[in-house]
Amino acid sequence: MNEYAPKSAADLLADESFLLYCSGDEKATAIWEQQLQLDPALREVAAEAKRLHNLVKAELTDAGAATRSFKTLLPPAAIPLYKNRNLLRQPWTRIAAAIILLAVAGGGMRLLMKDKTEQPQPEQSITKSKPAESDAMPGSNIATLVLADGSSVVLDSAANGEIASQGNSRIIKLPNDQIRYETAASSASIGFNTILTPKGGQYKLVLPDGTGVWLNAASSLKYPTAFTGRERRVTVTGEVYFEVAKMNNRMPFVVEKDGLEIRVLGTHFNVNTYADEPQFKITLLEGSVAIRNKSMANPIVLVPGQQARFAGENGSGSNTGKPELLSDVDVEEVMAWKNGRFDFSNADIQTIMRQIARWYDLEVVFKGTVPQRQFAGKITRNTNLSNVLKILEQSNIHFEVENRTIVVKP
Secondary structure (H helix, E strand, O other): OOOOOOOOHHHHOOOHHHHHHHOOOHHHHHHHHHHHHHOHHHHHHHHHHHHHHOOOOOOOOOHHHHHHHHHHHOOOOOOOOOOOHHHHHOOOOOOOOEEEEEEEEOOEEEEEEEOOOOOOOHHHOOOOOOOOOOOOOOOEEOOEEEOOOOOEEEOOOOOOEEEEEEOOEEEEEEOOOEEEEEEOOOOOOOOEEEEEEOOOEEEEEEOOOOOEEEEOOOEEEEEEOOOOOOOEEEEEEEEEEEEOOOOOOOOOEEEEEOOEEEEEOOOEEEEEEOOOOOEEEEEEEEOOEEEEOOOOOOOEEEOOOOEEEEEOOOOOEOOOOOOEEEOOOOHHHHOOOOOOEEEEEEEOHHHHHHHHHHHHOOEEEEOOOOOOOEEEEEEEOOOOHHHHHHHHHHHOOEEEEEOOEEEEEO
């Protein structure tokens, strides 16, 4: 009698030894091949699991990391057939593997992942190539800088070096698609610049005080050409990550969004204020921030790992009311966009498609009754749209792309 009767491919993908078998490990292969010869039903399930395993290319560093990732997403449904701890401790010198996406539906799960061998097959790779008409390229470092005098600079096409001079500030474009301000002491008047990223764009700049700022797609930052006076105040839209330079207690850094203020001295935090999201989210990574709006008598202070969420009455984010506070937030998921990934944890298809629409500069239309499934997993943002949709279609949701519009249907 077979002591291991997996119900699905997901059960096998929760087993460390099966992952090693998929990766070509000799010991695991010998044991699994013998078992598969004896059990035709298991052989059929294993073929499906291996197909999913080989669908998408990604990276992790070792078998243990892959196994830990699987077990955080999959329920304990299978009794491992083979656990050789010495084998699991051996380095994966030939492969790096990662979870890409898990579609969860009514207790059933599908995991999409891919090996990376020393000699990868080009046709199996996730690539960023010129897409067909029904495809789309991923976003890139694209932004426009609007200067205080109303003139503008298209940053992605500007040459490296000095691109503008304002009062006592020089604006320098760096070779890595970033801009930096170099400021000298001066009594020159202060103006305000605005950097804007379109859908399909992202950008980084270093402000005159040394603060690093990363803008996600469809975002903006308005800031002075030099920081003087009693505070450093900027205004945002969309999603922006800050690494605020420490100056002194007399000059706090203030981020404003329509009356909502985030006041800090020196810290790292992310602000998500997209108008089409159900909540405004402020996530603290390091240091502390004080959050206040017009309806709050006293500010709320966040500690690292906390997130404040402001929800509006009409199903969109709001800058009013008292926020919901969450502790031990998954910071990796929050910061995935900055690190070149989509990262979902129990996200519905609407949430996922909003991110895809912004990054690939597309519109999204839902047609029919789309299954309300929850998704978890990771995938690189540096790939064509078709690769992302191919993964999502494993959950029995279908897509058509035409004239810069994605139609989502059951």
